Amino acid sequence: IRTLIAQGEMERAMEFLGHPHILTDRVGHGKRLGSSLGFPTVNLHFPEGVLVPSHGVYVTRVRFQDGTSRPAVTNIGVRPTVDDGDRVNVEGYILDFSGDLYEQMVRVEFYKKLRDERKFPSLEALREEIMKNARETWDYFQNSQSAP
Numbered sequence: 001i002r003t004l005i006a007q008g009e010m011e012r013a014m015e016f017l018g019h020p021h022i023l024t025d026r027v028g029h030g031k032r033l034g035s036s037l038g039f040p041t042v043n044l045h046f047p048e049g050v051l052v053p054s055h056g057v058y059v060t061r062v063r064f065q066d067g068t069s070r071p072a073v074t075n076i077g078v079r080p081t082v083d084d085g086d087r088v089n090v091e092g093y094i095l096d097f098s099g100d101l102y103e104q105m106v107r108v109e110f111y112k113k114l115r116d117e118r119k120f121p122s123l124e125a126l127r128e129e130i131m132k133n134a135r136e137t138w139d140y141f142q143n144s145q146s147a148p
Contacts, residue, residue: 008054008113020061020109023050023090027101030091041091042072042101044108052076052088053110055117057133059140062094063107071095071141073133074108077117081126095134112140 004013005021014020023046030043042062046052055077063069074092083089092108114133120126 002051005051005053008056008058010053010058010110010112014111020111021051021053022110023108024105025090025108026103026105029102030089040098041093042106044090044092044106046088046090053113055088057114057117058110059112059114059137060092061109061111061141062092063109064101065104065106070097071137072108073114073130073137074110075117080117080119081123093130093134095137111144 001013001016004010004016010021023044025044025047027042027044030041053076056075058074058076060072060074061069062072072092072094074090076090077088078086079089079091090108114136120129
């Protein structure tokens with residue numbers, strides 16, 4: 001199971017776990033680049049000891065403290081298009097959501113890896129890819145029996 005998660009094979013890992021791989025963390029502040037592109041994100045970190053999936057973009061569901069949830073597109077990685085660092089970031093773009101989640105605890109459930117993380121030639125190309133990933137996420141939750 002650990003190997004499957006480390007390789008980003010979330011659907012196979014979920015078969016063995018009986019539930020998706022989960023990250024629970026308090027929403028922190030980022031650089032607000034997602035907001036400037038039209039995709040505000042929740043910024044999270046993997047605590048020590050929590051297995052980090054391979055870098056890439058994932059179909060996820062974000063569960064809030066009040067028990068409600070929303071589909072999300074979540075990137076794990078170093079953000080090569082906008083950053084030159086090596087710090088691993090977790091950024092979730094919650095679909096059809098607006099609100100302030102700073103300092104709130106959220107739970108991110110990882111369902112499927114959409115693609116590896118990669119560097120885009122421009123912010124516009126990145127924005128177009130995020131829109132495509134959002135459509136793929138909607139499709140996943142509309143068509144999947146395993147996704148609540």
